[in-house]
Amino acid sequence: MKLFISKGYHLGALAVPAKLVYTLFLLFILLGLWSSALMYGDRIGSRTTSEPGQVSVQERYVNRAPKATTGGPALDLGDEPPAAKAEVLAAPTEDLKRPWILDVFHQHLFSVSVVYLILAHLFMLTRLHPAAAGTVIALAGLSSLLHVLAPVIIWKTADFFWLMPVSGAAMAVTWTLMSGWTLLAMWLQSPKTADAKTTA
Numbered sequence: 001m002k003l004f005i006s007k008g009y010h011l012g013a014l015a016v017p018a019k020l021v022y023t024l025f026l027l028f029i030l031l032g033l034w035s036s037a038l039m040y041g042d043r044i045g046s047r048t049t050s051e052p053g054q055v056s057v058q059e060r061y062v063n064r065a066p067k068a069t070t071g072g073p074a075l076d077l078g079d080e081p082p083a084a085k086a087e088v089l090a091a092p093t094e095d096l097k098r099p100w101i102l103d104v105f106h107q108h109l110f111s112v113s114v115v116y117l118i119l120a121h122l123f124m125l126t127r128l129h130p131a132a133a134g135t136v137i138a139l140a141g142l143s144s145l146l147h148v149l150a151p152v153i154i155w156k157t158a159d160f161f162w163l164m165p166v167s168g169a170a171m172a173v174t175w176t177l178m179s180g181w182t183l184l185a186m187w188l189q190s191p192k193t194a195d196a197k198t199t200a
Contacts, residue, residue: 010127012186012187025118029115030179033176036168036172044056044057044060044165057162058154058158061164062154063097101152101155112144119140122178122182123181126185126186128181140171140178143167146170147167
């Protein structure tokens with residue numbers, strides 16, 4: 001820990017075993033970002049709204065009652081009034097997404113925050129100019145928080161579908177930037193070069 005709190009410490013000064021640990025961590029992050037993009041494309045796609053059953057933000061996060069059908073064969077509903085049957089069928093749609101949304105929200109609150117903390121911490125050790133580093137770190141943190149909150153906001157309002165692709169893109173760009181720059185600085189940039197740049 002002393003290394004991380006030392007003023008002016010740079011990742012380039014790490015021992016090779018430590019560099020390998022952080023390199024593998026960053027590779028995991030980059031692969032995770034890539035797999036997240038693939039999953040996003042399969043499960044949500046580029047559409048914010050769509051018809052029921054089509055891949056979109058609206059379909060994934062908002063409950064929608066099935067379309068009413070007219071015509072067709074008559075159904076034997078027994079002794080129970082048709083209105084009561086319809087009420088029983090319609091009621092569950094209100095809370096259909098709730099358990100899943102809360103589960104996703106709960107898991108991502110912890111997992112995203114931990115990965116962000118580690119990634120931002122390593123990024124700060126690259127000795128990038130404070131204004132540049134602070135901007136990237138702030139954008140990464142805010143976009144990550146917004147992306148974690150987006151499913152809850154969309155579910156509660158049945159609107160703001162654009163939050164998912166916008167926050168997800170911002171998060172992907174900033175996290176990739178932090179991961180890539182950290183890898184390059186750790187292996188290619190010497191601490192002396194970093195010192196010269198930060199003091200200039």
